Amino acid sequence: MRPMRRQDRAVTDPEKIQAVIDGCEICRLGFCDQGKPYVVPVNFGHAVENGQHVFYFHGAAEGRKVDLIRQTGRACIEMEEGYQLKPAEQACRYTAAFRSVIAEGPAVILETAEEKRRGLAAILRQSTGKADWEFPDAAVDTVCVCKLTAEALSCKEHL
Numbered sequence: 001m002r003p004m005r006r007q008d009r010a011v012t013d014p015e016k017i018q019a020v021i022d023g024c025e026i027c028r029l030g031f032c033d034q035g036k037p038y039v040v041p042v043n044f045g046h047a048v049e050n051g052q053h054v055f056y057f058h059g060a061a062e063g064r065k066v067d068l069i070r071q072t073g074r075a076c077i078e079m080e081e082g083y084q085l086k087p088a089e090q091a092c093r094y095t096a097a098f099r100s101v102i103a104e105g106p107a108v109i110l111e112t113a114e115e116k117r118r119g120l121a122a123i124l125r126q127s128t129g130k131a132d133w134e135f136p137d138a139a140v141d142t143v144c145v146c147k148l149t150a151e152a153l154s155c156k157e158h159l
Helices: 014-022 064-072 113-128 137-142
Strands: 027-033 036-042 045-049 052-059 074-086 095-109 144-149 152-158
Touching (some): 014 045, 014 095, 027 052, 036 052, 052 113, 113 144
Antiparallel strands (some): 027 036, 027 074, 052 144, 074 095, 095 152
């Protein structure tokens, strides 16, 4: 990942990064589709597994998102929280307060019911704060759950 230009806004404390991720409700999943950008907003789940940030998302078992994961095996995500426009007297002095996370890495479609359940639980934990869900076999069999393992992750804060 290219280094952040404004290093004075970089967040490196793992607890603070986790707090930013916890405060986000959706993320934008990005791909390169035959040289053209494709971005889609998705619900997501997050976990730290073996010291790496992983992000889960789900959807139909067919479509552009799944096709691109199969074709490229890579994706990126972006999420932000706390956005607030900060007005000024001059147009070019406007700014915004925010916290954001960008990550990139390999994306895979999960195959086993156990992996899918772990991903779905992470997604629901992110959305609801509740962790103890049961997933019927029929639902698990039909849903497509994907996982992005962050090879690179940056967090930025401008308050």
